[in-house]
Amino acid sequence: MTILLTVLGIALFGVGLLISIAWHELGHLSTAKLFGIRVPQYMVGFGPTIWSRHKGETEYGIKAIPMGGYIRMIGMFPPGEDGRIEARSTSPWRGMIEDARSAAFEELKPGDEKRLFYTRKPWKRVIVMFAGPFMNLVLAVAIFLGVAMTFGFAAQTTEVAGVQKCVISQSEKRDTCNAADKVSPAQAAGLKEGDKIVAFNGEPVADWSDLSNHIRETIGPATITVERDGQQQVLKATLAENTVAKKNADGEVVPGEYVPAGYLGFAARTEILPLSFPDSVDRMGDMIQQGAESMIALPSKVPDLWNAAFSDGERKDDSPVGVVGAARISGELLNVDAPTQNIVAMFMMLLAGFNLSLFLFNMLPLLPLDGGHIAGALWESVRRNVARVFRRPDPGPFDVAKLMPVAYVVAGIFICFTLLVLVADVVNPVKIS
Template structure:
């Protein structure tokens, strides 16, 4: 049964991946057609074509390898300075440029002169290239909101998980002290009669609905305070005398900063964890944290390569936050479906995985490097700047920015990305990231 659920999880993730790719390319396709650019092909995947059908002047299809997708637009690059579009150079770099230029005009038909990509105004080209990543961002936001507000996520609650017998500072507990000594005073929670299973509904006369609010109220309080709890369906009011103690510093998002402590009010209990539905504001905050973490991962990607190499070839442990490719994510998807958790939580975790993939796809594609969408956006924006400056200073129109001249750089970038993809693939196969 576990094997069946694992295979099912991998299949579900693969479907989510294909939908994400198709959704991305639909953004490019719809805006290109909106601005009158001819699109001969819309394909999901690479390699041999599994299925295709032509509708209008566009061939729609699915290819065998679900590792990406593309649309082909006529006239992605302008003709050369001499107006020609055929390869004619012996220099390898010039050949790269002219080969790319020639490929951009394949399937050119009579009447296409007014339907070329490069002839559109820069702002229209920016929209066409931005529309693909933007679709991934929209899908990520919708999935995140759906999971956070509809299913909920595992978080600390206002229910008491356990009560501390005595007062122990957080730094002492982190150093390994767990048992109470002779001179350790009883915790305020123990003295007040708080019990495991009590659900705190009020603190010092204020209603309590979430852990963050309760934690902040406790940390701001020293001295007498009333605590209202729901105990087996009935309300019970307890009187506690909070003290100051050394506690872990909060990161502001429900977690703690490792190794950092503050002096604050202390009650002395551990909250129980559970599935908690988030409000819209909390969900937006959670998504902001996810974006921040994903941007940080992209920025720190180069410094993680040595550890990834050791995991792939030297048998070093694979870190939980190690870069992960499509194969690794599919394996995680299979593990998710094989977990012994409620079905709705399997679905929620899978949706979060697909949402995270879409968020990463958006941010990655926005890098201002060819052949990524961000590289084409940067080229169009630079053209707009040059043309506006020429207009201000009454100089001749410099014409379209020749993105084809950047193709040697694009090949280098593509080579680096391909090498990194192969490294991640090897690590995902021989030493995959495991769910903890």
């Protein structure tokens, strides 16, 4: 049964991956057709074609390797300075440029002269190239908001899950009390498991964050109002100063950092609670910010990845994960001993994170990524507007093909990084607890 569920989980992720890729390419396809650009091919996957159908002027199909997808638009790059595709050159760099230019004019038919990608205004080209990543962002946001507002996330509440018997500095990371330890204020005040704290020093508390802030700011006498067996009781406590985990401006714990603060001494119960729409949007914004920061930090992850792949280095929880690693996690999810709705929510969040990564990665302003074409179109717009302001001749389309040598270098780096992640995902995978 475990093997069957693992295979099923991997298959489900594969389906989600194909849908995400097809959805991305649909963004490019629909906007390209909207602006009159001819699109000969719409393909999901790479390698040999396993299924295809022609509809109108476009061939729609699925290829054997589900590691990406593409649409082929004619005229992605402008012709050479002589108005034609330039002759072959012995220069390897020039060869790259001419290969890209030649591919851009494949399947050119009579009447296509006005249907070339490069002939469209820069803002239209930006829309066509941005539409693909944007579709992934839309899918990520829709999935995230759906999970957040219907299922929710684990959150600490003001209900007491357990009472600490003594005062122990959190930096010591121990659970047992020593003879020299002082009795915790919660234990001395008579706080019990199951109590729900509704007020602190007479002020109602809205949630755990509010209560936690009150406790941290108080050292000395305080009153704690709790609900116990349907009745409210007021407990008197004398909060101690203790070394506790530091929190950032967003109220999140900063790993490995501690500060002196007020201490009561109890564990808050954790529940899965749905979020309101504003809270869901705010949390989605945090997720996008964290994703962008993780994308910027990718180069710094290479040493740890290398150690995890080729030595006995630890595979950290925030380590980059590729398609293989994500599929393995999906397979593990179906074997988790948890309610079905929890597993479904975790799977959907995995798919949302994957789509968010696709959006962020494709927006990098580097060829051959969508962001590279967007940057080229924006630069062309700047050049033409500057020329218009200073009444200079129109410089014409920006020849993105001249950047193809850089694109090959970027693609080479990406392939090497992908292979490194693949090896790490196979020999030392990230696992869920």
